[in-house]
Amino acid sequence: MKILVAVKRVVDYNVKVRVKSDNSGVDIANVKMSMNPFDEIAVEEAVRLKEAGVATEVVVVTAGVTQCQETLRTALAIGADRAILVETDADLQPLAVAKILKALSDKEQAQIIILGKQAIDDDSNQTGQMLASLLDIPQATFASKVVVADGKVTVTREVDGGLETIALNLPAVITTDLRLNEPRYVTLPNIMKAKKKSLDIVKPEELGVDIAPRLKTIKVEEPPKRSAGVMVADVAALVDKLKNEAKVI
Amino acid sequence: MAALVIAEHDNLSLKVATLNAVAAALQCSPDVDILVAGSGADAAAAAAAQVAGVRKVIQVDALGLADQLAEPLAAQILSIASNYSHLLAPATANGKNVMPRVAAKLDVAQLSDITKVVSGDTFERPIYAGNAIATVQSSDPVKVITVRTTGFDPVASTGGTASVEKQAVADSAGKSVFVGRELTKSDRPELTAAKIIVSGGRGLGSGEKYQEIIAPLADKLGAALGASRAAVDAGYVSNDYQVGQTGKIVAPQLYVAVGISGAIQHLAGMKDSKVIVAINKDPEAPIFGVADYGLVADLNTAVPELTKALS
Numbered sequence: 001m002k003i004l005v006a007v008k009r010v011v012d013y014n015v016k017v018r019v020k021s022d023n024s025g026v027d028i029a030n031v032k033m034s035m036n037p038f039d040e041i042a043v044e045e046a047v048r049l050k051e052a053g054v055a056t057e058v059v060v061v062t063a064g065v066t067q068c069q070e071t072l073r074t075a076l077a078i079g080a081d082r083a084i085l086v087e088t089d090a091d092l093q094p095l096a097v098a099k100i101l102k103a104l105s106d107k108e109q110a111q112i113i114i115l116g117k118q119a120i121d122d123d124s125n126q127t128g129q130m131l132a133s134l135l136d137i138p139q140a141t142f143a144s145k146v147v148v149a150d151g152k153v154t155v156t157r158e159v160d161g162g163l164e165t166i167a168l169n170l171p172a173v174i175t176t177d178l179r180l181n182e183p184r185y186v187t188l189p190n191i192m193k194a195k196k197k198s199l200d201i202v203k204p205e206e207l208g209v210d211i212a213p214r215l216k217t218i219k220v221e222e223p224p225k226r227s228a229g230v231m232v233a234d235v236a237a238l239v240d241k242l243k244n245e246a247k248v249i
Numbered sequence: 250m251a252a253l254v255i256a257e258h259d260n261l262s263l264k265v266a267t268l269n270a271v272a273a274a275l276q277c278s279p280d281v282d283i284l285v286a287g288s289g290a291d292a293a294a295a296a297a298a299q300v301a302g303v304r305k306v307i308q309v310d311a312l313g314l315a316d317q318l319a320e321p322l323a324a325q326i327l328s329i330a331s332n333y334s335h336l337l338a339p340a341t342a343n344g345k346n347v348m349p350r351v352a353a354k355l356d357v358a359q360l361s362d363i364t365k366v367v368s369g370d371t372f373e374r375p376i377y378a379g380n381a382i383a384t385v386q387s388s389d390p391v392k393v394i395t396v397r398t399t400g401f402d403p404v405a406s407t408g409g410t411a412s413v414e415k416q417a418v419a420d421s422a423g424k425s426v427f428v429g430r431e432l433t434k435s436d437r438p439e440l441t442a443a444k445i446i447v448s449g450g451r452g453l454g455s456g457e458k459y460q461e462i463i464a465p466l467a468d469k470l471g472a473a474l475g476a477s478r479a480a481v482d483a484g485y486v487s488n489d490y491q492v493g494q495t496g497k498i499v500a501p502q503l504y505v506a507v508g509i510s511g512a513i514q515h516l517a518g519m520k521d522s523k524v525i526v527a528i529n530k531d532p533e534a535p536i537f538g539v540a541d542y543g544l545v546a547d548l549n550t551a552v553p554e555l556t557k558a559l560s
Contacts, residue, residue: 016513017377026381094349095358122376123494124361129319129349138424139319141346144488154428158488159342160497161439162432166318168425178481178495179488214358218371218384226520229541235554238526241542246524248445248503249470249559 001148003046003055004110005080006101006131007039007062009071010121023219035071038116040078041176044183045146046114047079054148057081059108063092063100069199076194077186083199086207094122096211098130103207105135110171112153117142117175128175138168142177250334251280251304255326255347257339258285258293260315263300265442266339268403271300273396275404276366277335280304283411286325288315294413301405311418316427317343323350324421330355330391334369340395340498341441348395357389364400378494379517398441399500399521433489435474440490443473445503448492448519449485450477452508452529452548456485462548463507466556475499475519477509493518508548511536528552 011017012032020027035043049055060075062068063086072083086100105113118125132139140155144163147154154167158177186194204211232238242249252274257264267283274281282305285294294308307329313321326347330336336351338344340362352359364382365373371386372394440446447470449463459480467474475497476490492499494517504522509515511527511534519525520539527540530547537543544551 011377017380019381026377093358095353095356098353118495120378120494123374123378124359125345126349126352126359126361129346130353130359132319133323133350133353139346139350140425141319142342157342159430160441160489162430162487162489164316164430165428166425167428172425177488178478178491214387214389215360216386216388218386220376220381220383223375223379223382226525226539228538229525229543231537231543231545234546235544235551235558238542238544238555239558242503242524242526246503246541248524 001055001112002057002059002108002110003049004105004108004113005042005046005058005060005075006113006115006127007043007060007071007075008036008116008119009033009062009064009068010036010119013037013120019220019222023221025217025220033067035074036116036119038118038176040183041178041180042114042116043075043078043080044181045176048181049148050079059084059110061086061101061104063088063097065089072199073194074186076197077190078184082197085199085201086204087201088204088211090211091213092211093213093215094124094126095130095214096209097127098134099209100204100207100211101127101131102134103209112148112170113173115173115175117177128173132173135171135173137171137173139173140166140168141175143174144177144179146174146180250278251282251332252278252335252337253329253333254281254283255336255338255344256283256285256293256297257341257343258287258290260287260290261292263293263296265403266341266398267297268300268406269398269401270337270339270396271303272401272404273363273366273394274335274337275302277369277392282307284309284326284329286314286322288312296406298411298413299407299409300411301408303409303411306411306413308413308415309418310415314418318425318427319347319350320424321421322347323354324419326351327354328419329416333391335392335394337394337396340397344395348393352393355391355393357391357393358387359393359395360385360387361395362397363394364397375517378514380513397498399498433487437467438471438473440473440475440492440497441499443501445470445472446475446499446501447472447505447507448475448477448509449480449507450509451479451483453480453485459485462552466505466552469556469559477512477515479512506536506540507552509536510534511539
């Protein structure tokens with residue numbers, strides 16, 4: 001069974017981004033870029049399924065600028081077998097990415113496609129669901145447990161108020177939540193090995209998909225600041241403030 | 250044209266998040282309908298008909314819709330989508346699950362987690378974990394939207410006089426099967442609907458401490474329990490307690506943060522709370538930057554003392 005994993009290169013989660021002074025976007029020049037954390041969990045899960053003998057091949061894909069090759073190499077170092085970069089400088093929105101991924105999965109015929117539930121830059125939480133919709137196959141979002149058996153995948157999902165378990169026919173799309181697994185640290189020997197693995201580069205035009213953006217960003221601003229309040233000396237003072245000033249208890 | 254709100258419900262009752270989504274919908278169009286797709290959901294549909302400002306409730310009842318699975322629910326929404334210029338759902342686990350599926354089939358973009366309606370085609374939404382607010386304009390004929398509930402005050406749950414129109418179920422092949430649900434059993438209020446929330450962070454040190462220190466205070470206040478991502482990652486509590494950009498977005502009357510440093514990720518999920526109290530032994534913790542009342546103290550003594558003082 002083949003597994004396709006989609007990853008995104010994003011501003012590292014430790015970087016506090018700043019809004020540009022002309023309000024055209026956030027300043028990402030010269031900041032550290034990394035693989036989206038939820039996508040790292042997706043790669044890890046696919047590699048674990050291969051190590052468990054469920055999957056035979058793990059193909060990792062991404063779309064974006066040339067530097068996305070680094071992100072793919074990281075996925076290869078975790079244990080993916082080969083990589084595909086759909087190279088473009090264009091502003092890619094979730095619908096366009098879903099179309100690119102559909103074209104790739106039509107070609108690759110993977111049985112399971114795993115993505116992170118959301119990217120930590122645009123926080124859209126859309127691409128996996130859109131891909132499942134375009135492929136007309138079932139989806140299991142926000143996965144915290146994945147079991148593949150008898151031509152089905154059973155997924156435990158993180159939902160409001162607890163967990164939910166659903167069973168899907170294959171092929172299917174899965175998006176990962178935080179607790180699905182803890183991604184391994186990549187070791188130097190595996191980084192060296194990853195450099196020798198195959199990384200194909202294609203252009204969106206070759207896939208014949210329309211990647212025109214549908215949403216226009218008018219402006220990007222700082223969120224309204226919440227000003228700090230007062231420090232209280234002790235518990236008694238706190239209770240007094242809550243009862244008599246804020247009147248919330 | 251009209252706007253359609255996808256109801257958040259459990260067949261028996263309508264969830265409050267629906268009321269926030271209706272509020273956003275009314276800013277997009279004066280004509281707002283609610284879709285209640287479920288199984289044996291007469292009570293939820295009747296509740297939806299009471300919601301202030303609603304024109305019509307469309308009820309679709311089928312066994313396959315009982316568990317709000319994405320595939321049949323999306324098919325149902327798509328079967329009536331052509332009557333609407335705006336399709337909205339609250340940004341709950343269900344809403345986030347189904348709406349992109351609808352948008353892709355319509356070949357339109359989705360606007361996720363909107364916090365403000367600027368006009369019928371322009372909306373504000375947080376990006377980068379709430380570190381920036383983007384104003385985005387959609388050029389698509391239909392706007393598919395998920396609504397961040399804390400961005401919109403709910404409309405009144407009563408006062409409306411909408412009719413309930415039953416419609417036939419749309420055909421959708423069963424591609425996924427519901428197996429089971431394991432909801433966290435609790436007598437406490439639900440996190441996203443609670444008036445008071447007591448949240449614990451990594452400063453607690455263990456799951457046992459969480460139960461020993463945080464739970465009694467929450468019980469005393471009649472509050473819901475929350476946690477930071479760090480506390481969830483450390484295994485103190487399950488993920489459905491998580492408040493933050495990757496967890497739940499809350500805005501209670503009172504939010505008590507105990508042993509939480511205040512990572513931007515966490516602040517993004519609770520900074521719209523009316524009153525924020527922070528208890529932390531580190532005076533430099535960023536949480537104090539957003540707290541209305543800060544107390545620098547050892548949580549192991551201060552929190553039990555607070556619980557006792559409220560008796």
